Amino acid sequence: MKIKKDIWNTLEKPFFVLAPMEGVTDIAFRQVIAKAGRPDIFFTEFTNVSSYASEKGRKNALERLKITPSDSPIIAQIWGKNPEHFSELSSALESLGFSGIDLNMGCPDRHVNRAGGGAAMIKTPELAVDCFRRAKNSTNLPVSIKTRLGYTYLNEWKPWLTVLLNEHPAALTVHLRTRKEMSKVPAHFELIPEILKLKKEISPETKLIINGDIKDKTNAKELYEKYPEIDGFMIGRGVFQNPFCFTDHIATKTELLDLLYFHLDKFDEEAKETYHSFEPLKHYFKIYLNNFPGASELRNQLMQTHSTEEVRKILDNQSF
Ligand SMILES: Cc1cc2nc3c(=O)[nH]c(=O)nc-3n(C[C@H](O)[C@H](O)[C@H](O)COP(=O)(O)O)c2cc1C
Numbered sequence: 001m002k003i004k005k006d007i008w009n010t011l012e013k014p015f016f017v018l019a020p021m022e023g024v025t026d027i028a029f030r031q032v033i034a035k036a037g038r039p040d041i042f043f044t045e046f047t048n049v050s051s052y053a054s055e056k057g058r059k060n061a062l063e064r065l066k067i068t069p070s071d072s073p074i075i076a077q078i079w080g081k082n083p084e085h086f087s088e089l090s091s092a093l094e095s096l097g098f099s100g101i102d103l104n105m106g107c108p109d110r111h112v113n114r115a116g117g118g119a120a121m122i123k124t125p126e127l128a129v130d131c132f133r134r135a136k137n138s139t140n141l142p143v144s145i146k147t148r149l150g151y152t153y154l155n156e157w158k159p160w161l162t163v164l165l166n167e168h169p170a171a172l173t174v175h176l177r178t179r180k181e182m183s184k185v186p187a188h189f190e191l192i193p194e195i196l197k198l199k200k201e202i203s204p205e206t207k208l209i210i211n212g213d214i215k216d217k218t219n220a221k222e223l224y225e226k227y228p229e230i231d232g233f234m235i236g237r238g239v240f241q242n243p244f245c246f247t248d249h250i251a252t253k254t255e256l257l258d259l260l261y262f263h264l265d266k267f268d269e270e271a272k273e274t275y276h277s278f279e280p281l282k283h284y285f286k287i288y289l290n291n292f293p294g295a296s297e298l299r300n301q302l303m304q305t306h307s308t309e310e311v312r313k314i315l316d317n318q319s320f
Contacts, residue, residue, distance in 0.1 A: 019236030037247030081116035142170030187212030
């Protein structure tokens with residue numbers, strides 16, 4: 001099949017991407033980030049290909065793949081280990097409105113790895129290649145990969161990235177740590193020049209996206225000045241410190257609380273369609289109740305609530 005329009009080729013350098021984060025970057029939160037200051041590209045949380053392929057799991061998989069016009073262009077991130085299932089889900093994603101497909105080959109979660117997916121793919125490169133090819137041959141969309149430097153040892157990076165670059169993915173996101181390192185050590189920025197060199201030798205057309213410990217746009221631009229061959233930057237946990245991290249803006253208390261109100265509204269909209277438990281929403285409160293006097297007291301109060309209505313009542317009594 002022919003790729004119609006490769007979204008990655010339409011982006012100006014350096015471009016910015018919101019990292020896929022399971023349990024965080026759902027449809028409601030992506031709308032929050034779009035309002036605060038959008039990245040150039042969104043990713044969904046990862047969706048299991050075998051879940052989509054099963055009668056029982058398909059409804060849930062499609063629920064995870066719900067998108068809105070405000071989070072477009074958006075890439076569907078998928079994971080698994082069954083090549084046939086990669087093919088099946090990949091063939092459906094264009095009609096669901098996605099601009100690309102990303103294969104997760106870096107998730108360190110024990111359950112995911114035991115199932116042979118995520119970072120476990122680093123240990124099964126032939127299978128990884130098979131899954132990539134099956135996905136690519138089943139869609140017109142550009143197919144990219146997100147991975148880590150290795151499974152256990154840092155010196156795995158070169159043979160592993162060579163395998164992936166030989167497949168000429170549309171984009172390659174490298175989280176600059178091994179699976180074993182989880183997020184416990186600083187990202188290996190020192191490897192950027194060698195990774196850039198390898199990419200240039202094997203697949204110059206692949207967009208290289210750097211990920212790991214990049215806090216915000218300013219931080220990314222500093223790296224870009226040092227390494228102008230980098231194509232894009234992916235920011236994950238930076239949004240926890242500052243939901244405006246894709247802008248140069250320093251948020252005020254009023255703006256942060258407005259954003260929290262907006263998140264509550266988006267949560268309610270989603271909950272109307274499918275049941276959503278209120279408790280996980282509390283994990284987000286620290287994002288908005290941060291960096292202003294009285295933020296932690298207000299957060300403690302909100303942690304005692306049981307519904308979005310209760311949260312709004314408390315917020316309504318705040319002086320802005
Ligand atoms: C809560 C959480 C969930 C994550 N879920 C995913 C995921 O679904 N897919 C993925 O490729 N990476 C996932 N990651 C990894 C991030 O995308 C990113 O690679 C990692 O956090 C390092 O970038 P950062 O330092 O900017 O946060 C997750 C990370 C966190 C903290």
